[in-house]
Amino acid sequence: MSAEMVDLLLKALGETIRMVVVSMIAATIAGVPLGVLLVTTARGQILECLPLNRVLAGIVNAVRSVPFIILMVAIIPFTRLVAGTSIGTTAAMVPLTIASIPLIGRQVETALKEVPYGLVEAALALGATPMQIIRRVYVPEAMPGIIAQLTTVVITLVGESAMAGAIGGGGLGDLAIRYGYQRFRPEVMLATILVLIILVQLIQFAGNRLAKQLNKK
Amino acid sequence: MIELSHIEKVYDGPDGPVTALRNIDISIDRGEIFGIIGLSGAGKSTLIRCINLLERPTGGRVVVDGQDLTAMPPSELRKARKKIGMIFQHFNLLSSATVYENVAFPLRLDNMPENEVREKVEKLLHLVSLDDKTNQYPSQLSGGQKQRVGIARALASEPQVLLCDEATSALDPQTTKAILALIRDINRELGLTVVVVTHEMNVIKDICDRVAVIENGVITEMGPVLEVFTKPQRPMTKEFISVVMSNELPVAFRDQEISPTPFPGSKLLVRLTFLGESADEPVIAGLIRQYPVEVSILYGNIDHIKDTPYGRLLVGIEGTPEAVEQAMAYLRARDLEIEVIGYVR
Ligand SMILES: Nc1ncnc2c1ncn2[C@@H]1O[C@H](COP(=O)(O)OP(=O)(O)OP(=O)(O)O)[C@@H](O)[C@H]1O
Ligand SMILES: [Mg+2]
Numbered sequence: 001m002s003a004e005m006v007d008l009l010l011k012a013l014g015e016t017i018r019m020v021v022v023s024m025i026a027a028t029i030a031g032v033p034l035g036v037l038l039v040t041t042a043r044g045q046i047l048e049c050l051p052l053n054r055v056l057a058g059i060v061n062a063v064r065s066v067p068f069i070i071l072m073v074a075i076i077p078f079t080r081l082v083a084g085t086s087i088g089t090t091a092a093m094v095p096l097t098i099a100s101i102p103l104i105g106r107q108v109e110t111a112l113k114e115v116p117y118g119l120v121e122a123a124l125a126l127g128a129t130p131m132q133i134i135r136r137v138y139v140p141e142a143m144p145g146i147i148a149q150l151t152t153v154v155i156t157l158v159g160e161s162a163m164a165g166a167i168g169g170g171g172l173g174d175l176a177i178r179y180g181y182q183r184f185r186p187e188v189m190l191a192t193i194l195v196l197i198i199l200v201q202l203i204q205f206a207g208n209r210l211a212k213q214l215n216k217k
Numbered sequence: 218m219i220e221l222s223h224i225e226k227v228y229d230g231p232d233g234p235v236t237a238l239r240n241i242d243i244s245i246d247r248g249e250i251f252g253i254i255g256l257s258g259a260g261k262s263t264l265i266r267c268i269n270l271l272e273r274p275t276g277g278r279v280v281v282d283g284q285d286l287t288a289m290p291p292s293e294l295r296k297a298r299k300k301i302g303m304i305f306q307h308f309n310l311l312s313s314a315t316v317y318e319n320v321a322f323p324l325r326l327d328n329m330p331e332n333e334v335r336e337k338v339e340k341l342l343h344l345v346s347l348d349d350k351t352n353q354y355p356s357q358l359s360g361g362q363k364q365r366v367g368i369a370r371a372l373a374s375e376p377q378v379l380l381c382d383e384a385t386s387a388l389d390p391q392t393t394k395a396i397l398a399l400i401r402d403i404n405r406e407l408g409l410t411v412v413v414v415t416h417e418m419n420v421i422k423d424i425c426d427r428v429a430v431i432e433n434g435v436i437t438e439m440g441p442v443l444e445v446f447t448k449p450q451r452p453m454t455k456e457f458i459s460v461v462m463s464n465e466l467p468v469a470f471r472d473q474e475i476s477p478t479p480f481p482g483s484k485l486l487v488r489l490t491f492l493g494e495s496a497d498e499p500v501i502a503g504l505i506r507q508y509p510v511e512v513s514i515l516y517g518n519i520d521h522i523k524d525t526p527y528g529r530l531l532v533g534i535e536g537t538p539e540a541v542e543q544a545m546a547y548l549r550a551r552d553l554e555i556e557v558i559g560y561v562r
Binding site for chain 2: 116118119121129136143144217
């Protein structure tokens with residue numbers, strides 16, 4: 001493979017990582033509180049508020065039922081509003097973030113539900129406020145689960161970012177389609193796939209390790 | 218210290234409302250260890266959780282240390298809860314936090330400075346004999362050690378009340394003894410009022426001053442443990458007591474017909490219960506010396522209810538009907554509980 005190809009590959013990898021990292025951070029900032037609210041506003045919970053719970057669950061389900069590729073196209077006007085353009089790596093981060101928020105919300109919800117309610121009761125009996133319970137009981141207790149779930153989201157994001165790249169977003173997906181497919185250079189296709197596999201493996205490995213390290217059960 | 222008046226609790230079950238507690242009135246004194254015993258589903262947990270309002274009663278008032286918890290806004294209730302410690306059957310420790318951090322948890326809620334936290338946690342861990350486990354995680358501890366952490370955590374905010382919901386039910390008998398002894402020491406040394414919920418009569422017997430028996434959400438019997446033990450009124454109470462104090466007759470008499478009247482060659486079976494001081498009196502010796510009767514001891518044991526020695530004897534008294542009558546009169550005049558079982562061969 002030529003030096004030029006290696007350069008292209010590295011650049012594409014950099015773009016992919018940028019898309020994934022930025023969207024992941026943005027989606028986590030919104031998605032974790034969403035997950036916390038999904039759990040704590042449910043019946044019998046510390047912030048019980050059924051109407052809010054139903055609205056949030058409804059939004060989450062609605063967004064999640066739209067396939068990413070359609071979501072991406074559907075929100076182009078919004079993307080333009082936020083990013084100033086609808087093509088390119090930066091623009092791709094908008095749909096990636098939007099798609100990941102409800103996913104993270106659900107994943108965090110799943111992780112938090114694993115925390116035995118007895119721990120919440122013990123904290124209540126000690127006079128903890130709902131915020132203290134979230135910060136000092138739910139989040140630390142669910143942390144290994146949250147990390148494991150977020151790892152899955154990062155991997156999903158790698159896939160989705162490739163899709164976004166294919167329609168003008170840059171990154172590994174873009175490279176594979178433009179060079180590997182349209183210019184018929186199978187070695188580029190192969191190299192891209194290999195890089196993707198390694199990337200996903202590394203993410204999974206790091207996630208597993210971190211989750212394991214945090215798990216004191 | 219704790220006044221429960223007309224407590225009612227109705228749950229909205231899937232098949233309509235479930236009444237878990239009905240018209241409960243209990244008044245628990247300062248410094249007392251109060252036991253609540255009942256079968257599974259009787260409403261024990263619901264009741265003890267009503268004391269710190271983990272479960273809000275649907276009717277009645279809960280007053281702790283002169284404060285009506287049922288009338289408080291949430292922020293005041295949280296403050297009041299800090300004065301009511303609680304320990305649980307399954308310990309409910311944070312698995313992600315060390316022993317130290319678990320005990321520090323209630324202190325951190327109040328943003329206590331780190332040096333004070335350290336001093337306090339070390340003192341508490343010493344009190345529960347866990348000085349050497351400071352940096353372990355709960356998963357590295359035995360059940361008894363976990364409950365000790367639970368106790369230390371419950372005591373951290375210097376409560377006046379300690380609620381124990383089946384605190385020893387997940388532990389083996391020896392560990393149970395040790396944890397009960399610890400609760401008793403805390404009660405004595407810190408003057409804590411303790412409420413203990415259990416389905417095990419030996420817990421009541423070992424540490425409680427008073428006991429309430431709960432059946433289907435209703436208190437059916439309540440009083441000093443000694444009294445309830447020696448004069449149980451309800452069949453269920455007797456059942457509970459029989460677990461720690463067998464009321465069965467020795468095998469030799471179990472299949473015999475027990476006659477209410479004497480017959481030739483019969484002896485009268487009598488169960489004698491000695492309490493406290495009377496346990497020292499030489500009753501049997503007196504009996505044999507003064508009356509022409511033969512006394513055989515068929516069963517005997519000495520136990521303690523909390524700190525009171527408590528002896529039980531099953532004796533057979535043999536003699537002429539008149540002599541047996543006189544012997545019984547002698548016994549009745551002593552400071553004993555007497556249960557006449559009947560005449561056997
Ligand atoms: N959250 C709830 N919703 C509906 N019913 C409940 C709820 N909690 C308890 N109950 C019912 O209330 C009754 C009393 O339950 P509780 O847990 O107080 O019993 P318990 O005496 O503590 O039993 P155990 O010894 O098994 O712990 C039971 O019939 C139970 O089914
Ligand atoms: Mg219970």
